[in-house]
Each structure stands twice: as C-alpha cells, then as structure tokens.
Amino acid sequence: MNNFVFCTPTKVFFGRGVEAEIGKNLRAFGATKVLLHYGGGSVKRTGLLDKVIASLNEANLPFIELGGVEPNPKLSLIRKGLELCRAEGVDFLLAVGGGSVVDSAKAIGVGLANGCDPWDFIESKTAPTKCAPVGVVLTLSAAGSEMSNSDVITNDETQLKRGITSEAVRPVVAFLNPENTFTVSKFQTGCGIVDTMMHTLERYFTGDADCDLTDRLAEALLVAVRDAGRAAIANPEDYEARATLMWASSLSHNDITGCGKIRKFPVHKIEHDISGVHDNVSHGAGLSVLFPAWAEYVLQYDVMKFAQLANRVWGVEMNFDHPEVTACGGIRAMRAYFKEIGMPTTMKELGITPDGYDEIIEKTTLGGTVLKSYIPLGAKEIREIYRLAE
Numbered sequence: 001m002n003n004f005v006f007c008t009p010t011k012v013f014f015g016r017g018v019e020a021e022i023g024k025n026l027r028a029f030g031a032t033k034v035l036l037h038y039g040g041g042s043v044k045r046t047g048l049l050d051k052v053i054a055s056l057n058e059a060n061l062p063f064i065e066l067g068g069v070e071p072n073p074k075l076s077l078i079r080k081g082l083e084l085c086r087a088e089g090v091d092f093l094l095a096v097g098g099g100s101v102v103d104s105a106k107a108i109g110v111g112l113a114n115g116c117d118p119w120d121f122i123e124s125k126t127a128p129t130k131c132a133p134v135g136v137v138l139t140l141s142a143a144g145s146e147m148s149n150s151d152v153i154t155n156d157e158t159q160l161k162r163g164i165t166s167e168a169v170r171p172v173v174a175f176l177n178p179e180n181t182f183t184v185s186k187f188q189t190g191c192g193i194v195d196t197m198m199h200t201l202e203r204y205f206t207g208d209a210d211c212d213l214t215d216r217l218a219e220a221l222l223v224a225v226r227d228a229g230r231a232a233i234a235n236p237e238d239y240e241a242r243a244t245l246m247w248a249s250s251l252s253h254n255d256i257t258g259c260g261k262i263r264k265f266p267v268h269k270i271e272h273d274i275s276g277v278h279d280n281v282s283h284g285a286g287l288s289v290l291f292p293a294w295a296e297y298v299l300q301y302d303v304m305k306f307a308q309l310a311n312r313v314w315g316v317e318m319n320f321d322h323p324e325v326t327a328c329g330g331i332r333a334m335r336a337y338f339k340e341i342g343m344p345t346t347m348k349e350l351g352i353t354p355d356g357y358d359e360i361i362e363k364t365t366l367g368g369t370v371l372k373s374y375i376p377l378g379a380k381e382i383r384e385i386y387r388l389a390e
Contacts, residue, residue, distance in 0.1 A: 001211045001260035008254050010147045011173045014247065018175045019051040022094075022137065023059025029133055029172050031092035034063040035085055037105045038096040039070070043139065048180055052096055052137055064088050069097060071282065072154040072161060072275050073104035075119055082111040082118070085132075093134045095171075099143020099195075102136050106151040106169045109134050113168075119155060127166040136174040141181055141245040142192030142284060144199050144253025146174040154276055160363060161276030176250065178242035186233055190341040191284025192245065193229040196252045197222055198287045202265045203258030204309065205295075207302050207374050211260040215308070218257040221248050222313045226337065233341050266373040267294045270382055273363040274352065281350050288343035289350055292335045293389035294373075296328075297381070301374035303327050347389050357386050 013021050026034060034056065036049075043049040056063050066081050084090070085108060093112075095105035107118040109132035114121075121128050136146040145151070149170050152163035184192070200218045225248045231241035251257065271286040299306050307323040310316040310330020314337075319325045335345050344350055352360075361379050364371070371377040377385075 001214075002209045002262060004259050006255060006259055007167065008147060008170070008256075010171050010254070012147070012176060012250070013174070014176045015243075016177060016179060018177050019048070019137065020055055022052055022135075022175055023055040023057070023061050025173055026056070026061060026092055026094065026135060027059050029092065029135070031061060031133070033088065033090050034061060034092045034094050035081065035088075035090045035105070035108070036063045036065045036094050036096065037069065037081065037101055037108070038065075038067045039098070039101050040067070042183065043096050046180070046183055048137070048139065049096060052094070063094075064090065069101045069104045071100050072279055073100045073107070074154055074156045075107075076156050078104055078107045078111070078118060078153060081108040085112050091132060093132055094137065095134065096137040096139065098138070098140030099145040102134070102138075102143065102145035102171070103151050103153055105134050106131065106145070106171075107153050108132075110151070110164075110169065118153070121164050122162045127164055128168050129166070131166070131168040134169070134171045136171050137180070138174060138176050138246065138249075139180045140184055140188065140192055141242070141249040142188075142195040144196065144249045144251075146171055146176070147250045147254035149255070150253065152272065154279075159276050160366075161272040163272070174250070176246050178239055178246045181242050181246060182237045184236070186236070186342055188282070189232055189236070189245075190229075190338075190343045191282045192249065193225060193232075193341055194284040194288045194338065194343055196225055196245065196249045198267065198284075198291060199252035200257045201291065201309075202268060203255075203261055203263060205298075205302065205305060205374075206261045206264060207305075208262045209260055214257065214259050214261065219309070219312045221251060221257060224248060226313065229341055264372045266371045266377055267291050269371050270294070270364060270377070270385065273360050274350070276363065277360050278350065278352060281352075285344050286350065288338040289345055289347060289389050290385065292331050292338075292345065293385050295331050295334075296388050297385050298374040299324070299327055299331070306330060345389075347386060354386075354390070357383055361386075
C-alpha cells in the first residue's frame, strides 16, 4: 500500500427533507451572498428550486440566480457566471443539479478566489490552491463531484474537455435527498450507474500496489451499485435503491475506494475527448463503451486482478488454472450488465464511426500527451481500444 492523505471535508446532510437545512448552514459557512446555479427547467418543474429559495429566504441570505448549465459544462457560461459574481459581490456558490452544475460552480469558484480565468489552470497544468466555497443540492447520482477534488469543464471554442484536481475544489457542504432523483430518466440513471462504477474501477485497476482492504471496499460498493441500479431502473421511486446510488456516487469519487493507490484515470481521459467533440454523448454512455474495451486491451498486464473482479463482483466462477478465462468472463458480464440497464456498448451506438476517430484522438494526444495506464497509451493504443469497442 502506498502512502496517502485522505481528507473529506465535505459536510453531508443526507435524507428526506434536507433542503430545509440549506439556508442556516450556508450562513454557518460564512455565506453573505449566494450564486444559485442550476441547469435547465427540471429543478423548477419538480419544485426543488422553490424549496431551496425558501430556505435561503428563511435565513435572510441574499442570492442571485444563474441557470443554463448544459451537460459537459461550458467555459462560456462559467465566464459569464464569474463576471456576475464579481459584479454582485457573491462569496458562496450553491449548485443545484448534477455533476455538470457542480463542476460549473467549482470553476466559477476557482476564478473568483484566484482573480483569473479558470481555464488558465488547465492550460498551465497547475492546481489552484484556493476556491470560493461551493455547496451542492444534488439531483443526479453520477459524477460524485459533490465530494470530489475534481472539476471537469469544456472549452466550447476549442472542444477540449479538461479537468483539474485540487483539494481546494471539494465542496464544503452537500445536501443529498434521494427523492430528488426520482424523476431522473432511465437513460440518465443508467449513465449515473456507469459513472459511479467507473470512478471506483479506475481506482481499482492501477497496477501499482496491493491494497486488499481498499479493494474490498471498492468491490462492496460495486456490488451495491449493481443491485441498486437494477432496482432503480425497474422502479424509479424505490427510495432505498436511489439512496444507495446517491451515497455510492459520493463515496466512489471522494477517494475512499482508492486509498493507497496512485490515481491515473486513463479511460476517463479518453472519454473526455469523445464527449468534448460529440457534445450529444453523455459521459456515462461513453464510459460504458470504452471501459470494457480498455479492459480487454490491458487484461494481459493484470490477469489475476481482472479475474478477482469477475469473481467477486460479477459472479464468474474462478478458474485458477486459467484465470484469463475468468477475467474475460467478467468483461463479458460487465458488458451484459450495461446492456441490461440500457447503456450503449459500441462506438456505433454513440454515433461515432472509424472515419471520425482521428479528430478525437488528436485532442487526446495534443502536444504529445501519452496517458498513463498499465502501458503508456498514445495515438496507436487509443485507436486500438476504439476498435475493440466497435
């Protein structure tokens, strides 16, 4: 097990009715004026936004609103939000929505605290040490951004989707009511299930350390998500299933399932450019296509680990004489599960054909970038992974 630092400063209010706790707790975190940040009309249609506003008003906490966040949050809106916050004297960002809204709020917070354009940190490949405080009212169990140290945004001028990793961007507080995910569509529920699994699987397959306890925590989360995912797809208002998915979303990306390992996230980085170029591709859908293909490509470098996952999570009988048989069975079982919950498993289903590969790969390998994985992944290797996903 490698040395590590584990810090989860996000205070979580979990369960029914937590919206009533918002105003007074933002006050406790020092907020004097809030940017209420959200996406489309769903938070209005469900009445959630009204509940949030009522809580802010009860606490006599002034706020301004900025909606319009899209999937793969855009730098153009982030810059607009940054200007608005500076002009209005905002000192706290409250994201009401899913991961895209949270990441948009984080990026605004980075710009606000550092007096710069948040894209500057991405271009310079440096991590900010400051961020204006961010709170979350979560409506989608997926990205885990409500407790993570990650922030991924899209430059809509260049179609580059990039992220930063910094302890500064972990939200200070999150309000997690599973009821707020009841209206999420089956497709987006499926995307969230995949994204949650991937945040754990990208930490599970690192090839750098033996961490049995961390592995078993990861496997338990994956099994719980597997079963709760089926239940939530079958009955969108199954509270216990939605609660499991919501809490798993947070735990999958707050680093607890990766303690003692070195984080690389190659599949996420490959997918970011797919959904950066093809804005209609949901992140979770891209991952459900790419991860099994990546697993097939690197399987030979960690056969026993892939066999372990197949046995413990997907229920494939262990073949000790030929563990590669078990490992391959696990990848097939994973693909079958993704199909079962309505997720794509081929590039064709994403609407991407081989003649479009080069455009995406050029962005992933920009400036000679080679992704860290079991082996370095350059243009040749990424193209082969794409082909395994056809």
